[in-house]
Amino acid sequence: MKACVLYSGGKDSSLMAVILQKLGYSVELVTVNFGLLPSWRAAAESASKLGFQHRILEVEKTVIQEGVDFILDDGFPNNGIDYIHRKALEIASKSYPVIADGTRRDDRVPKLDSSEIRSLEDLKSVEYLTLAGFGHKTINKLSERLFTVKKDLINIENNSDYEIEIRHLIDQLRGEKTASRIFPEHMQSRVIGWKEK
Amino acid sequence: MKACVLYSGGKDSSLMAVILQKLGYSVELVTVNFGLLPSWRAAAESASKLGFQHRILEVEKTVIQEGVDFILDDGFPNNGIDYIHRKALEIASKSYPVIADGTRRDDRVPKLDSSEIRSLEDLKSVEYLTLAGFGHKTINKLSERLFTVKKDLINIENNSDYEIEIRHLIDQLRGEKTASRIFPEHMQSRVIGWKEK
Numbered sequence: 001m002k003a004c005v006l007y008s009g010g011k012d013s014s015l016m017a018v019i020l021q022k023l024g025y026s027v028e029l030v031t032v033n034f035g036l037l038p039s040w041r042a043a044a045e046s047a048s049k050l051g052f053q054h055r056i057l058e059v060e061k062t063v064i065q066e067g068v069d070f071i072l073d074d075g076f077p078n079n080g081i082d083y084i085h086r087k088a089l090e091i092a093s094k095s096y097p098v099i100a101d102g103t104r105r106d107d108r109v110p111k112l113d114s115s116e117i118r119s120l121e122d123l124k125s126v127e128y129l130t131l132a133g134f135g136h137k138t139i140n141k142l143s144e145r146l147f148t149v150k151k152d153l154i155n156i157e158n159n160s161d162y163e164i165e166i167r168h169l170i171d172q173l174r175g176e177k178t179a180s181r182i183f184p185e186h187m188q189s190r191v192i193g194w195k196e197k
Numbered sequence: 198m199k200a201c202v203l204y205s206g207g208k209d210s211s212l213m214a215v216i217l218q219k220l221g222y223s224v225e226l227v228t229v230n231f232g233l234l235p236s237w238r239a240a241a242e243s244a245s246k247l248g249f250q251h252r253i254l255e256v257e258k259t260v261i262q263e264g265v266d267f268i269l270d271d272g273f274p275n276n277g278i279d280y281i282h283r284k285a286l287e288i289a290s291k292s293y294p295v296i297a298d299g300t301r302r303d304d305r306v307p308k309l310d311s312s313e314i315r316s317l318e319d320l321k322s323v324e325y326l327t328l329a330g331f332g333h334k335t336i337n338k339l340s341e342r343l344f345t346v347k348k349d350l351i352n353i354e355n356n357s358d359y360e361i362e363i364r365h366l367i368d369q370l371r372g373e374k375t376a377s378r379i380f381p382e383h384m385q386s387r388v389i390g391w392k393e394k
Contacts, residue, residue: 018220019216022216022219022220023216023219024342103330105311106311114302114303117302117332121332121334127334127338128332129331131330132302133300133329134330135318137318137324142220145221146221
């Protein structure tokens, strides 16, 4: 059965892809893009290094605009990112019977609560899978065993999260450096291949 | 790395075992027993059919007695089963760096909430993994693809859950048929081998 993993090139979504492939799913890695920046490139490269199919899921600009509205109104990113992620899941569920992401047990954002998950699965006739059964300690260890990882301050070369385009749009709307007041800079790791045996 | 899966012979814990093995863990399936009945036999047979190592984890009778006290006081099984499961996890965490069970996203009992999980992991220096990222629909489909399953009313031949010994102890304490007033009879599926290719 076909399964899509919403894919940023990071450890979590890479591990989810590996688990689903090992369980026999035909996995496609899918990176959301709003057409503002080619921020999918890092994920496409990670996917190719791991030998997975990769696709860009073009989502209309209004979705990121609405998400950024939430973020600017709130002064913090959580609700806006949640909004964008829910929309991405809904759109992906039109093309795949199984959709997944790398949400861990200890992740806060983006994360659907159990009633949101039930409603997504029922309304869209889709199965939605996450890494909610695994904590960060376990995922870090598994990632260390499986993947070669590169760590860097978040930037377009190293990450394909929504955050790259969100930052870009915020700075465009409110002037340079606005985004870095709302999103503190942080390190990001990207999977750049399998671990050498 | 060694990992223990608390194992009943059912689909959920069998799937957890398969996922961990595919991720490279050296998996041991462990069935809790309180010495009241040889209710571990069904799980041992399932484990052997799947080719996994199996061990009985003998837990002292006071644990099931305390659990049954909760159940008789409450008139329903949830808190008592939760209590027994937490104790089982604590005991297993003395012998394994990674402990797991087949708790799904939509399971209610036994289930640890996120602060209980954090405290278990921190206090016992253990990683605790579940199937909380997967719903019942997905697990049923995966189980159908992977396993041969036998469905029956719950009984000692077909199941190694805590429930078998709990029912036995309740009937011993309060007279025959008391347990079936507290636990409604229900169907239970047991994994009896890999799916024929």
